[in-house]
Amino acid sequence: MTIENLQTICHQLPGVTEDIKLGEHLCFTVGGKSFLFTYPGGVPPSASFKVPDEDFEEVSSMEGLEPQPYIARYKWVLARDISSLTKKEWEFYIKQSYQLIAAKLPAKIRKSIGL
Numbered sequence: 001m002t003i004e005n006l007q008t009i010c011h012q013l014p015g016v017t018e019d020i021k022l023g024e025h026l027c028f029t030v031g032g033k034s035f036l037f038t039y040p041g042g043v044p045p046s047a048s049f050k051v052p053d054e055d056f057e058e059v060s061s062m063e064g065l066e067p068q069p070y071i072a073r074y075k076w077v078l079a080r081d082i083s084s085l086t087k088k089e090w091e092f093y094i095k096q097s098y099q100l101i102a103a104k105l106p107a108k109i110r111k112s113i114g115l
Helices: 003-010 053-060 087-102 107-112
Strands: 016-021 025-030 033-039 046-050 065-067 076-079
Touching (some): 003 016, 003 033, 053 065, 053 076
Antiparallel strands (some): 016 025, 033 046, 046 076, 065 076
16 A cells, blocks of 8 residues: 555545645545544554544554554554555545544535535
8 A cells, every 4th residue: 555545545535635734744634624644754654544432442453553642532543554454444444534524524514515
């Protein structure tokens, strides 16, 4: 997997924008709220995504994944190497994270991006 693969997956979802945050993290947002943080400058590149509360323990204990430092309490998981997940797994986790974040957006914003 590459950062470009993750970008392609993200941009297939409605209303997605990308931005540089925290100095060097490429972040993907919906309605101004982040659903995927990547660190393309890392060796290897890494990425973080949100999971449902009830899945956090299981997902964050999978091989290659761990609780995201500082924001694990919000159920964010870190893949220290984006290659630790397959394309199919990335598609699932990115879409799930997107849906979790989009569901909390105000109705007016959801409607404006076609959700």
